[in-house]
Amino acid sequence: MQSGRNILNQAGQVVGKRQVRFGTNAIIMTVAFIAILVLINILVARTTVRWDLTATGEFSLSPETIAILEDLEQPVEIIGFFNQAQQQAAQDELRSRLESYAARTDLISFEFVDPDVNPTLAQSYNVAEYGTVVVESQGRQQQTVTTDEQALTRAILRVTQETPPTVYFLTGHDERSPDNLNERTGYGTLGRILEEDGFVVETLNLVVSDTIPLESSVLVVADPQLELPEREQEIIAGYIDQGGSLLLLGNPFTPAMLPEVLEQVGLAWNDDLLADQQLFFQQPLIPIVNNYPFSPITSGLTDPALFPTVRTLTQTETLSGTTVTELLSSSPDIQIATSLEGDVQENLEDVPGPRSFGYSVEITAADDATASAAGARMVVIGDADFAGNEWLLATSANRDLARNAVGWLMTQTEEFTLPPRTDPVDRSLVLTGSQGNLVFLGSTVGLPLLVIVVGVVVWWQRR
């Protein structure tokens, strides 16, 4: 630097102009000054000093999250897979949230990866969607595409808590098996997907074991070919009474599963086979659903879902303290068969539609009559084939319906839920039509005109 400056100084003297020398000094000073400013910015950028001005503390972590972060004992790594070109805003929002997580503990680290730039990394984590966040700790991982505080903290808790969230598949009655990857009816593919979602997938035989673990668990009963023994039905009913989570997948013309558990929430299986005649090109015995209700289980579903051979369900009564949401229903133009004997097509008879074959159930208040504890959740679907190896990946809706159902059921048996961040103050302003006109004319014409008038007056006086 010094010698370079000398050369320039000499050059300046040679040319004989002070300007060159002075210009050189100015450049050196400017470069040094800017370097200092850049350094200050880099140092400050490493800190997370921020003030949250929102009334609800939207940008501050909840006490629940802070407690979980402070209790962390093992490192947690978070990777956001975002498309840099199109998801800048979403990524920035997540980054700012993760910065406040990392500010609480040294054990959290995070990075962002563009799956298009680094496809191998995205593949090794089985990331299928842009905007996926992978939370990983000591070999356990969780994925989430929701990036609010609730989802992030839950994912951190799931990979670090002692009991990992576990999906139990009931066995012993010829059910669908999560280990069966080969047969078309097997549930091996579903098992894989649930494992990718960070769940432990296990089979549960109630002949061997007397209880179903309550904490962080979901019980799946998928298409048993034999009727469940009384004792096992009681164990499952007891699990629900304690606030458990149950996924029931039933097929036509098999023993009706857990009729008493369903009766308690006002649902019943019908002994039938549904044929949906709505669409010309459609195989009637494979009903297609492409209208979904507003529900956390069906949110994000856009493709049509396919259900090969469906038995319908009926809501027999509406019980207080129990929220039953219809998830899946047929078109109005349907037929049903009540017997499998002979040719099914000939057994079909016209019935008034639509009929339902999927419900989600949430017991919101403990009811003495049913003895069910508040918090229990159930998803009941009159088809088990849609989640089998052959059909699960046929459309994204089949896959997402199954994984969302398990995800929704799992959140209930976990201890962590954040209170909703609602603003107690009404932030709305209702204007009448004339008030609307007033504000429009006042702000676009009145106020600017006033400024012009003032200008003219000032100009007049100064003239």
Next chain:
Amino acid sequence: MHAALTIARRELDAYFVSPIAYLVTAAFLVISGFFFSIFLISAQQQPNNDITQVMQGLFNNINVILLFIAPLLTMRLLADEQRSGTIEVLLTSPVRDWEVVLGKFLAALALFLVMLLLTLLYPLFIWRMGGNPDWGPIFGGYLGLTLLAAATLSIGTLASALTENQIVAAVIAFAILLVLWLIGAAGTVWTGAAEVFRALSILERSDNFARGVINLEDIVYYLSLIIGTLFITTRILETRRYS
């Protein structure tokens, strides 16, 4: 410092004697008033009729307006003095160079703040109509706009020092601002340096304030940009003294 304020006052007087300040202010108010009333009225039809978000939408649009009016407000500051030769008088007077630069810059900033002050009538209107917005993000939005305005006006001042021609000064200022505005997008091409481009972008910062979150990092960025730019402007004037 006293000298800088004197220069600022003289410059501000010049703004308000000419019709330009009034015309620019009126035009600014037409555009921002249009955005405000449109957002407020269209919020009526939305299920989530949140007036805090109406103000946020307004702030995000005033940001864009700034990109266009900052060059207009600053183009004359130093370019005109150089064209008419009065800069010699200024620079040879006992006033220090940085005081000249600071004074000119403060005058432009004061003019913009007057314009911004008039937009306070919008939240005042909301309040008078019985609305109860979340005032935190609104305060944040005004703070963010003030910092962004100071940063864009300092760049305009710099551009005005580079040339004797006002139009050229405005074009240079607009070009620099546009680059700083869009530089974050360069990160999508050179992904390796995405962080750097993002850190430089003037746009990425301004959103946070209106959302109600004030990062020390963002404040330091704007202050550095302002101080750095005014420092360079002073050096340019200094160099010019010997030419």
